[in-house]
Amino acid sequence: MPRGPTLLIIGVLAGLAFPALADSVRPLMAAAIFVLVLGTFLQVDGAAFRRALGRPLVSLLLPALAMLACPLAVGFAARGAGFRPELIVALVLSVCAPPSTGTAAVARMLGFDATVPLAVTLLSMALAPITVPLIAAGFADLALDPLALAARLALLVVGAGALALLLRRQAAAQLARHSRTIDALVVASLLLFAIATMAGVRAQVAAQPATALALAGLAFACNLALQALGAVLTLGPLAERLTTGLILSNRNVGLVWSAMGAAVSPMTALFFAATQFPIYMMPRLIELLVRRERKEKASS
Structure with a gap:
């Protein structure tokens, strides 16, 4: 059976190849995200999570880098490169998420420590109602409702966190016995989400094939640049550097997408969809890099 990273590629390609499948699972996207967050809460060691929050790198630097430095750097770089205003808007909005x-x-799937990405994600979500509307207004002249963003995030994080806490207290032994089942549910949720993100994309690609190809290339370039930035800025083993790269590069564009509503232009919508390809395809490349490093260490 294919491993987790390979399943993600299968999911995103299946959603693209079979539009009816993607459309049918799209209504399950919110449930898939909830299960993802819940499963991660259940799998992460509580003491390790609290220790991670106590590190300035995790509690201050990485959230600020993800939510402020990266979107501003991408926006000014795109302006300097002479990109069209609409494309600059799409880039900035995708990275400010x-x-x-x-x-x-995904980090856990790759054998990395999941506590740091979980902590940074939660702290970044807390910042999002402040930073996302400010950056959207500065680069795109868009007015996004911070209270609506906060409500969406609170419903997701507080709901999943409260349920995880209840399950940990009432059924800790059963959770330990069924850890593989929880892992399988998380992978299944990722696969379902990957398929759902491709809803409507096939028609957009058919209507604008050249534009879609260019935007996909730009999405991969942006993702790789942010992964490289994370790897360069992080000291320590390869796994820690790659984890930071995942945090900076893989963004919840669906949150910004839903907050914008009808204000999303066709170009921005197509680019948002294109960002899903590197998110679900790059973990396989990362897995190969990690395997290679482990083999080199074992042979030395």
Whole structure:
């Protein structure tokens, strides 16, 4: 059976190849995100999570880097490169979103420590109602409702966190016995979400194939640049550097997308969809890099 990272690629390609499948699972996207966050809360060690929150790198630097430095840097770089205003808006809005709720699950899937991405994601979500509207107004002249953003995030995080806390207190032994089942549910949720993100994309690609290809290339370039930035700025083992790269590069664009509503232009919508390809395809490349490093260490 294919491993987790390979399943993500299968999911996103299946959603693109079978539009009816993507459309049918789209209504389940919110439930899939909830299960992702819940499963990650259940799998992460509580003491390790609290220790991670006590580190300035995790509690201050990485959230500020993700929510302020990265979107501003991408925006000014795109302006300097002479990109069209509409494309600059799409780039900035995609990067000002908080890290993806699935990042911690992907990190765990790759054998990395999931506590840091979970902590940074939660702290970034707390910042999002402040930073996202400000950056959207500055670069795109858009007015996003901070209270609506906060409500969406609170419903997701507080709901999943409260349920996880209840389950940990009332059924800790059962959770330990069924850890593999929880892992499988998280992977299934990621797969479902990957398929759902492709709803409507096939028609957009068919209508504008050249534009879609260019935007996909730009999405991969932006994702790789942010992954490289995270790896360069992080000291320590390869796993920690790659984890930071995942945090900075994989963004919850669906949150900004839903907050914008009818204000989303066709170009921005197509770019938002294109950002899903590197999010679900790059973990396979990261897995290969990690395997190679482990083999080199084992042979030395």
